Amino acid sequence: MTTIQVNGLRKSYQGFEAVKGISFEVSEGEVFALLGRNGAGKTTTMEVLAGFQRADAGSVRVLGLDPVADRAAVRQRVGIMLQEAGFFPDLTVAQTVDAWRDFTAAPRPRDEAIELAGLAGRPGTKVRQLSGGEKRRLDLALALLGRPDVLFLDEPTTGMDPEARRNTWAVVRDLARQGTTILLTTHYLEEAQQLAGAMAIMDQGEIVAAGGMAETLAARGGRVAFRLPPRLDPGDLPLPVTVDGEHAVCHAEHPDLAAQTLLSWAAERGLRLPGLEVRTATLEDLFLDLRESAR
Amino acid sequence: MSLAATYRLGTRLFWRDRAMLFASVITPIGLAVGLPVLMRHVVGTATAVTVSQGMIAMLLSITAFMNVAVALTNRRDQLVLKRLRASRLTDGQILLGQIAGTATQTVILIVACALAVRLLADVPLPANLLAFAVAVIAGSVVLSLLGAAYTAAIPRAELAAAYTMPVFLVSLVSTGAMGPIPLPSWLQSALDLLPTTAVVTAVRTGDLVLPAVDLAVWAAVGLVAIRLWFRWEPRRS
Numbered sequence: 001m002t003t004i005q006v007n008g009l010r011k012s013y014q015g016f017e018a019v020k021g022i023s024f025e026v027s028e029g030e031v032f033a034l035l036g037r038n039g040a041g042k043t044t045t046m047e048v049l050a051g052f053q054r055a056d057a058g059s060v061r062v063l064g065l066d067p068v069a070d071r072a073a074v075r076q077r078v079g080i081m082l083q084e085a086g087f088f089p090d091l092t093v094a095q096t097v098d099a100w101r102d103f104t105a106a107p108r109p110r111d112e113a114i115e116l117a118g119l120a121g122r123p124g125t126k127v128r129q130l131s132g133g134e135k136r137r138l139d140l141a142l143a144l145l146g147r148p149d150v151l152f153l154d155e156p157t158t159g160m161d162p163e164a165r166r167n168t169w170a171v172v173r174d175l176a177r178q179g180t181t182i183l184l185t186t187h188y189l190e191e192a193q194q195l196a197g198a199m200a201i202m203d204q205g206e207i208v209a210a211g212g213m214a215e216t217l218a219a220r221g222g223r224v225a226f227r228l229p230p231r232l233d234p235g236d237l238p239l240p241v242t243v244d245g246e247h248a249v250c251h252a253e254h255p256d257l258a259a260q261t262l263l264s265w266a267a268e269r270g271l272r273l274p275g276l277e278v279r280t281a282t283l284e285d286l287f288l289d290l291r292e293s294a295r
Numbered sequence: 296m297s298l299a300a301t302y303r304l305g306t307r308l309f310w311r312d313r314a315m316l317f318a319s320v321i322t323p324i325g326l327a328v329g330l331p332v333l334m335r336h337v338v339g340t341a342t343a344v345t346v347s348q349g350m351i352a353m354l355l356s357i358t359a360f361m362n363v364a365v366a367l368t369n370r371r372d373q374l375v376l377k378r379l380r381a382s383r384l385t386d387g388q389i390l391l392g393q394i395a396g397t398a399t400q401t402v403i404l405i406v407a408c409a410l411a412v413r414l415l416a417d418v419p420l421p422a423n424l425l426a427f428a429v430a431v432i433a434g435s436v437v438l439s440l441l442g443a444a445y446t447a448a449i450p451r452a453e454l455a456a457a458y459t460m461p462v463f464l465v466s467l468v469s470t471g472a473m474g475p476i477p478l479p480s481w482l483q484s485a486l487d488l489l490p491t492t493a494v495v496t497a498v499r500t501g502d503l504v505l506p507a508v509d510l511a512v513w514a515a516v517g518l519v520a521i522r523l524w525f526r527w528e529p530r531r532s
Contacts, residue, residue, distance in 0.1 A: 050381065072385055080381040086373035090311050102300035103382045146383060 001028045003150055003181040004049065008058030011044050018044040020205035021058065026198070031172065031182040033196035033213075035189065035287065040202040042185040043083055046154050049183065050080050062150060076105070079148030081139045083155045083185075089128035093119055096127060097141055104146045117141035118167045132159030140168065144175075151175065151182045157191060169194055189283040193217075199283075201290060208290055213283075220281035220289075222255030224262060226273040238265045247275075255280060297384050301392020309362070309400060318456070319362040320404065323354050327408040328415065330472075335416035343418045348498050349472025351405055351431065352491035355438045356466040359401040361459040363393060363442030364449065372452040372529045380527055390521065394439040401435035423501030430506060434494030437510045440517040441490065447524035466491040 004026035011019040019041040026032040034042045047053045049060055051067035051074060060067060067074050087096060097114060101107040108116070114123055117137040122130070130138065136159055143151060153172070157165040165188075172195050176182055186192050192199055193213065200210040209216070228234065228248050234241050238261055241248040252258035259278045266273050309315065327350040335343035370376045379389050409427075412418045421427040442459075449458045467473050469486035478486070486492060493509035496502070 052377070052380065072383075075383045082374075082378065082381055084374055085378035085381065086370070086375040087378065088308060088375060090308070099300070099304050100382055102303070103297050103379075103384050105383070142378075142382070 002026070003028045003030075003063060004032070004183060005061040006045070006049070006058070007060070009045065009048060009055050009060055010057040011041075011048055011053060012056055013044075018205055019048075022200075022202070022205070022207045023058075024200050024207065024210060026181055026183055028181055029176060029179045030198060031176045031184060031196045033192035033199040034183065034185045034202060035192055035199055035283070036202035037291075039204075041205040042202055043154055045202070046083075046152055046183065046185055050078070050082075050152050051075070076146070077149040079143035079146060079151045081136075081143040081151070081153045081156050083158075085139070087127040087135065087138065090126060092124050092126050093130070093138055093141075094123035096138060097123075097145070100142045100145055106147075107145045108147060113141040113145050116144055116171060118164055133157075133161060133164055136160055137164060137168070140171070144171075149180060151180050153182060153184045153186075155186055156184065157186070157188065165191070189287055193283045201287065203290070209286065217281050217283065217286065220286055221251065221253040222278070222280035223285075224250045224252065224255050224259045224276065224278050226262070226276040229266075229271050229273070232271070238262065297388045298392055298395075301379075301384060301388055302396050305366075305393045305396035306400070309366070309396065312366075315362065315365065319358045319365075320400075323357045324404065324408060324411075326350065327354055327404075328411045331412045331418050332416040335412075335418050340418065343412075343416060345471055347409070347412050347418050348421065348495055349467065349470040350408065351434075351498060352466040352470040352495050353463065353472055354401060354405050354408065355434050355491050355494060356459070356463040358404050359397055359435050359438035360442040360445070360462055361456065362400075363397045363439045364445050364459050365452075365455040366397075367393060367443055367446045368449045368455040369452045371446065371526060374528065376527045386527075390443055390525075394436065394443055397439040397442070398432070398435040401439070402432055405431050405435070421498045421501075423498075426501040426503050427498050429503060430494045430497035433507070433510050434490060437490050437514045437517065440514060440521075444517040444520035444525065447520065447526055450530075465489065470495040 002025045006025070007023050008021050009019055009023070010017065010021050022045065034045060036042050044053065048055050049062055049067055051071045054068050062074050063077055065074050091099065093114060094110060097110045101110060114120055117140045119134065119137050119141060122134065127135070127138065136156060140156060157168050160168065169191065172182060184192065184196060196213050198212050199216070200207045202208070226248055227246050228243065234243050234248055237248070239250050239252070239258055241250045250258050250262065255278050259276065262273060330350065331343045331347035334346045367376070376389065380386065409420055413420050445459070449455050465486065466489060468476055469489050469492045488509060490510055490513040493506035497506035
């Protein structure tokens with residue numbers, strides 16, 4: 001079942017077209033990553049879907065409803081973690097959560113929300129004293145208070161330390177397992193790769209790549225990298241490589257087979273391929289390839 | 296339930312903000328009590344009554360109008376309003392909670408000041424207490440509403456207090472709270488249309504009909520302005 005539906009969405013600000021007719025769908029219980037550089041149009045798309053902006057053209061539906069016209073109904077089932085939004089600085093973490101619980105029907109217990117967001121040791125701390133990462137976690141706590149069916153996460157782990165980031169990933173995975181549909185934007189490509197089952201990459205307001213995460217990456221093959229042994233001519237290798245200084249990289253559809261070929265060839269000649277590393281394509285490879293091809 | 300929640304939150308935040316408490320509670324109380332008491336001893340009871348009733352306009356323009364305008368502009372620019380809109384609150388609940396909280400505080404302050412002036416200097420309370428109560432409640436609501444609407448004209452939070460200053464000064468002049476200031480008749484007629492003047496007129500005369508019409512028109516103006524121009528986020532540069 002489709003939970004989020006975007007069809008031909010366009011949005012401009014003061015003559016600048018931030019989103020240029022994009023379309024995508026997110027299924028129930030899916031984690032969908034919207035990726036792209038700063039200014040690609042991700043946050044604008046998110047804000048239209050969250051009902052903060054009205055689309056100039058095209059249609060958007062969340063849970064089958066118009067997020068602007070049916071805002072009150074949509075809000076009852078949606079949690080939103082904004083990229084930029086303020087808090088009341090003089091309230092503590094617990095007081096902030098309590099205030100938001102007042103706004104929410106059947107909210108999670110305060111302590112549960114605080115613990116879920118990884119702020120269990122900070123309930124009495126004033127918001128103005130929280131770090132940037134802790135404010136993101138408080139934001140997450142507020143977004144999760146109403147046990148939403150749909151969660152919009154705009155750069156959810158920006159400013160978090162690695163441990164907090166991984167804890168947040170665990171929360172997101174757990175929510176997805178329970179059936180929450182999650183739309184995520186992030187600068188951290190590893191985060192998208194870890195969490196999302198599907199993705200779209202935006203550039204200058206358009207979607208330039210989209211699909212299932214595993215299929216998209218598998219289709220791009222992988223690479224074998226190693227340091228070139230001394231006095232070895234790269235042209236003598238059994239597979240074509242690109243050389244950067246003393247490092248050689250072999251791009252291959254099946255990197256495991258390519259590694260076997262290279263290692264067998266080296267063994268027959270009594271050579272070693274130091275620092276050998278085999279990996280499938282990452283989202284970062286895809287992202288950089290797309291940027292390169294756009295130039 | 297959510298309207299009550301925003302009302303409680305707005306009230307709680309109001310009493311925590313020391314800077315705003317000084318500007319919109321301590322200072323106005325000092326003026327609204329101190330000046331009539333001074334006038335009673337220096338000039339006489341009649342002048343003290345005029346100034347005391349004129350001070351209602353000052354309290355309305357500071358404690359209601361300026362307070363709402365500054366609070367909402369700050370929250371708009373700090374993106375707190377945006378975060379509130381990401382919750383399950385409706386826009387109406389967010390604004391009404393703030394307006395109702397501020398109006399309540401304004402009513403309490405005006406009544407407290409009138410009682411204080413009565414107790415400290417024996418300046419009589421308004422003759423028609425019902426008209427006083429109705430006008431003060433309606434005026435507090437309308438001025439709070441207009442303060443919310445006025446935020447659309449304020450470009451940045453740090454300018455909010457300065458932008459409300461003309462409203463404060465005009466309100467004082469129009470009601471005679473600063474003493475008799477000779478004004479052209481056309482200007483006095485225009486100032487008589489201000490909502491603060493309507494409230495003071497109702498308190499002085501006990502007549503509620505014309506002030507009620509005046510306040511209703513201002514309330515409609517405020518609602519339309521909010522509908523058309525209220526901004527929930529700072530302008531995108």
